[in-house]
Amino acid sequence: MGEPSVADSPRLSGVLLVDEQPGVLQRLGQLLRHEPYVLHLASSAAEALQILAREPIDLLMSSAHLPQMDGATLLALAHRDYPAITRILLTGEPDLALIAKAINQGQVYRYLSKPWNDDEMLLTLRQALAHRHAERERLRLEALTRQQNSELKALNAALEKRVAARTAELQQTADMLDLAYEELKHSYATSTELFSLLVNQRLPPSRQTNRQVIELVRAYCKIHGVDEGSRRDLGMAAALYNIGKLGWSDSMMIAPADLLHHPERERYRDYPKQSESLLMTLEPMQDAARLILHHQEHWDGSGFPDHLKGEAIPFGSRLLKLAVDFIELQRGLILERHMNSDEALVYLRKYAGRLYDPQLLEDFVQVCAAYLRDVTLGDPSVKVLGSRELQEGMVLARNLNADNGMLLLNAGKVLNGPLVDKLIAYEAMEGARYSIFIKLPDEEQGVWKKQTPTVS
Known part of the structure; x- marks a missing residue:
């Protein structure tokens, strides 16, 4: 794999130092020469604003007293136009009104006094830039998360459409298979009836x-x-x-x-x-x-x-x-x-x-x-009787056949005593018991209408 390109490398922190005294700027430059910063120096607020307009600045540290514009005002303008920049006020005199202005309007990260302690100065700048970098990373991750969420929503929407479309296709296929299966079952039902004709042959x-x-x-x-x-x-x-x-x-x-x-x-x-x-x-x-x-x-x-x-x-x-x-x-x-x-x-x-x-x-x-x-x-007008229940005058409702199929009595026959006796004797001789269907007179139909036929 090749070496990382310059574009892929993290850029150095941009630090802008503003003070009307060249000696102060020179001393700060010497203090920070080994730090991984790109230093920009300005002796006035106007010069500092020009640098802010053209350079990527992460930290702005300004002296409280500057010609034409005090440091608190410069920090307030920077806060308005470049709110992401970390701002520090450097003051040689404890001017409470100026410090309050810097805090309230410039939203400064900290203020330091002149003369400063080098170790404290280095620690403050490192912490300020670390905070700046952390905040920038947080914002980057938030933006990335929003972008990914947006992309994920788009992917989910597309996936839902594809799933819905695929589900519809599968349902249509399933419906077609069900229909085909029903047709197959119907074909089988028809075929079985045709095949039953072969059994009958x-x-x-x-x-x-x-x-x-x-x-x-x-x-x-x-x-x-x-x-x-x-x-x-x-x-x-x-x-x-x-x-x-x-x-x-x-x-x-x-x-x-x-x-x-x-x-x-x-x-x-x-x-x-x-x-x-x-x-x-x-x-x-x-x-x-x-x-x-x-x-x-x-x-x-x-x-x-x-x-x-x-x-x-x-x-x-x-x-x-x-x-x-x-x-x-x-x-x-x-x-x-x-x-x-x-x-x-x-x-x-x-x-x-x-x-x-x-x-x-x-x-x-x-x-x-x-x-x-x-x-x-x-039929409520028909009753089933045994031979010993028969009486003279009863009328057969159906033909009476012997067990061998021979017709014994035809439907419509009116029974008499000798005929009933012969039927009883024939049953005894054949060892059979016949069910005899009798047509009830009209006046008796209401009596028998709801009764179950007797099984002889």
């Missing part, structure tokens, strides 16, 4: 369930205001709940679950886990996959695969269980007998508190009554 039309399960779940979500995310997950779960069955044989695919024997029953109990495993690798499908995993859990904890109980079962899984069983009961996939919609709902009610969430079940029944045209269970 393994089944004859009379055994296909996915479309009806999807529509039931959607109807429930619409009526009960389920949020969009849960509605989408439930829709995907309804579309693909039985994807784990694709590896089954054709005969097992159409067999009622109640008639399966070991090892087919064990394979049946494994299908929710198989379905979940196939879907868990697809991130947008993971929540739907969890609903599928637990849709065969039972309210009393006797279900599979994890024996969850009560509200530990995810809400979506409880709802999916109701929709799946309601449709599969009508397709002969749970029991050998094909039930109609009302019979399926009666069956679900029979197992409320065991297989199904009781409160959710009642909400589901109301949705079915509002959504499906063939459901009469919510």
